[in-house]
Amino acid sequence: MGETGTGKTTLVRLLLAFDKPQAGAIRLKTGKETVEVSARTRCNFTYVPQGNTLFSGTIRENLRMGNPEATGEEMCRALRTAVADFVYALPNGLDSFIGEQGSGLSEGQAQRIAIARALLRNSPILLLDEATSALDEETERILMENLERDYTDRTFIFVTHHAAVAERCGQVVKMKNEEYTSM
Numbered sequence: 001m002g003e004t005g006t007g008k009t010t011l012v013r014l015l016l017a018f019d020k021p022q023a024g025a026i027r028l029k030t031g032k033e034t035v036e037v038s039a040r041t042r043c044n045f046t047y048v049p050q051g052n053t054l055f056s057g058t059i060r061e062n063l064r065m066g067n068p069e070a071t072g073e074e075m076c077r078a079l080r081t082a083v084a085d086f087v088y089a090l091p092n093g094l095d096s097f098i099g100e101q102g103s104g105l106s107e108g109q110a111q112r113i114a115i116a117r118a119l120l121r122n123s124p125i126l127l128l129d130e131a132t133s134a135l136d137e138e139t140e141r142i143l144m145e146n147l148e149r150d151y152t153d154r155t156f157i158f159v160t161h162h163a164a165v166a167e168r169c170g171q172v173v174k175m176k177n178e179e180y181t182s183m
Contacts, residue, residue, distance in 0.1 A: 007175050008159045012157075012159060048129065058098070066118060067120040078116040078120050081119060081151065108139065111135065112135070119151065128156065133161075144165065
C-alpha cells in the first residue's frame with residue numbers, strides 16, 4: 001500500500017525477477033526450503049497488472065490463456081469468485097467475442113475477467129497490481145470475500161491504494177519514499 005511513485009511496482013518487478021536489487025537478495029520460503037528469486041521462481045506467481053490485459057477473441061479463449069485445460073466448471077468457479085458471472089448473461093456467454101483490451105466490456109468487467117483468468121492458473125501466489133482499481137466498493141468487497149473463501153490455498157499480494165483492500169489482508173506493507181514499514 002502506498003502513494004504513486006513509492007516503489008510498489010518496483011517491488012513487484014523484484015519479486016518477479018524482472019529487476020535485480022541494488023544490494024542484498026530477495027528470497028522465497030517454500031515449505032522447508034528458501035530460494036533466491038530468479039527467472040526460475042517466476043512460475044510461482046501469476047501477475048495481474050492494473051492495465052487491461054485482455055485480447056481480441058472470446059471470453060473462453062481469454063480464460064484459457066490462464067489454463068488451456070480449464071474445464072467449464074473451473075471457468076465457472078473462477079468467474080463466480082471474480083464476480084464476473086455477468087458473462088453468463090451475455091448473448092453468447094463464454095463464447096461472447098470481445099475486442100482487443102476488452103473492447104465491448106467496461107473496465108471493471110475486463111478487470112474481473114483478468115482476475116478469473118489468473119485464478120485458473122495454478123500458481124501459489126497471485127500478484128494483483130491495482131487489479132481492482134475500476135471496481136466499485138461493493139463489487140470489490142464481494143471479490144475479496146470470495147477470494148478468502150474460495151482460494152484458501154493461495155497467497156494473494158495486493159498492490160493497492162484502497163484501504164478497504166488492505167484491511168482484509170493478513171499483513172500490510174506500507175511504502176513511502178521507496179522504504180517500507182510492516183503494519
